[in-house]
Amino acid sequence: MKNEVKNEEVKNETGRAEKLNKKETGEKSKKLPFEVDRRSVYKCVQCGTCRSVCPVFDVVGWESANTRGRMLIIKSLIEGRPPSEDVLSSLASCTTCGICAAKCPAGANPPEVVEAARAQLVKCGVTTDAQEKLRSAVATSGNSFGETRSRLHWLSDSERSTLPEKSDYVYFVGCFDSYRYPEFAKKTFEVLQHFGVTLLPDEQCCSSPLLRTGFREDAEKIMEHNLEQIRNVGAHTLITGCAGCYTTLKNNYPEELRVISLPEFLAEHLEELNLKRLDLSVTYHDPCHLGRHNKVYDAPRKVIQAICNLKEMKNIKENSRCCGGGGGVRIGYPDISLELARNRLDDVPEGVDYIVTSCPLCVRNLRDAGGNIEIIDIIELVAMAMQ
Template identity: 25%
Template sequence: MQTQLPKDLLATETGQTADKILRSCVHCGFCLSACPTYGLLGDELDSPRGRIYLIKSVLEGNEVTQDTLSHLDRCLTCRSCETTCPSGVEYGHLLDIGREMAEEKSARNPLQRLIRYGVRKSLTTPWFFNLVIKAMPFLRHSTAVQFTVDELALQQKLQDQQEALKSSVLLISGCVQPALAPNINQASIKVLNRLGLNVLETPQEQCCGAVDHHLSGNADAIAKIKTNIDAWTAYLNQGVKAIISNASGCGVMVKDYPHLMREDAEYAKKAKRIAEHTFDIAEFLSKQDLSIFTHYKNQKVTFHSPCTLQHGQKLPGLVEDILRRLGYRISHVNDAHLCCGSAGTYSIFQPKLSKQLRKNKLTNLLDSNPKIIVTANIGCLMHLQKGTEVPVKHWIELLSTHS
């Protein structure tokens, strides 16, 4: 793709990155069939190729209209197009640049700005979010229950038996997961303890920054990223062997820290080190001996693979492989590459599209009449559970229950 970006923009790292990504697009159109919004709306401006043209226009200094914002807002950032693209176009990174510049140039409705600000602050302020969940417990995951006191005591006993930091991993607890579905982190700790690992947890206020990043709160996102890098680097320096994420949305964000901090002389190398030590829990467990866990021959499980796992982190089929190793039979899911419509806060700001995508996804997930659906991200879990009576859980809970 030919570009005519202003010279002052091309003099920056951001401009050079955007120009390189734009020029890598060859207009082939392979991305259209992989795009959930194009599949629903049939408008090329709601496809990756169409949005690339819109971003190119923005970067070249043209006017940013409300229509431009609407088309960019409707992108799920699922990155399915990246998996399909034969040219390796880094669409997600280009979208981040385009959205930020479009936001700066646009006169977004003040009410929209206020709502977006309120949502991201509410979700990333633990004391407030926890208070809301406590006041309205129906918002929690319907199957979210604490382990019994005996089980917690056993976990603590197992932790006490470990060799301090040299056998420790750091679990990213998340900013909303501890309140919405606390059993996910507890199950993760139990599984890792069974493997002889001491588990340290990040405090809830150490949000990965994804919510701010995707809602134009870039300054707040960078502040959170720097806080995390400083805190987690200290753990690595003391001997922690890995940083574990059990929410694929958080995992892909942390693995993107090097890109987001690439222009920061102080944090660029630190960000790279954090990303190199960060693993989705499936990625980490795939390298472990899992023979201590009970095998369930031919027990059928339906797995929903989050976009942030299969497209963002590029770990397609990994959870399914682990479950097969343990004897589970994985049901086939049609259009498994398509987004369920959760996409972080997308279900809040694009409810109509989000619900249609969920309906389509559940049709495919329920086709095999499953007794349980498992996934790997809290957002997908909460979103899908609202559309079905079939229990939706994190896959790590299977290992925890049958270990």
């Protein structure tokens, strides 16, 4: 098995990270029914196709850390098995990348089932310290980092005071661009404001981290806050440069909202952007929640090809390998997360100047994994071509 020695180290480290919170989980879990859609669970015919593509299994090598193992565990839970630490370590280590669903011959959607199971574990009081830390940060500060600064700190006072109070279009910035990559936020808004796009005065986390890790009740409160903000602005369209925000706003918020990703918006307005050609070769990494989950493949490539030469990675589009940052795995299992990112960097072709992606979490995780090629967001490439 690949990386056997390292896997044992990761396993030991994971065990330390998986301490259950002291909530009398054993007793509490027995009193609550484990309610996950049985039809979704029983769609899995245990054929093992997913074992060949599950990125976490590729790194860790435990049967419980691949999709088939997780589905068997969930099946046992709905049939009466009480949650335990072993159950938690299996279900909490899924990145929800969706490649198993894309390859499943039976049409099962394991990430959806895993998220539902995580929500049940939360109800049963079974969570990790990492999950609780994330929940607390979002619940108390409105962002996944626990930041107390204004979400619009990257704007000057005069810029904030002149933001349109009403608009059909809102740029939903997200936690990462607000607090870790404010230069992405600023460059994005500089482009979007030419099209009459405004910002929410009190945007909070989209709730993706809460939904992915099972804290649905907490997520609903934050989502309602954002919806009130959107209604006050009068917007019918949200634009976001974060894949996690995109999939959450598009699939978990009310259907009447139109949600488009930044690459889609840029692709629609290429002629108006008046971009110049650059003497560069780049490759593109498909974020899981933009690509596999929502089939946004062509728009970012259209933008890139309008600017420079695109050399594709070894695995692209629906076959793209996960960066390892999603599903709460980055915070809960950093060693596994970085190993997944290093595996993704192995797909980079030779002779490229940059790795371009359209998700700040992918940028962060791929950068942290090392490598000798700079990882940039697609808005940075657009900004180069606009100068």
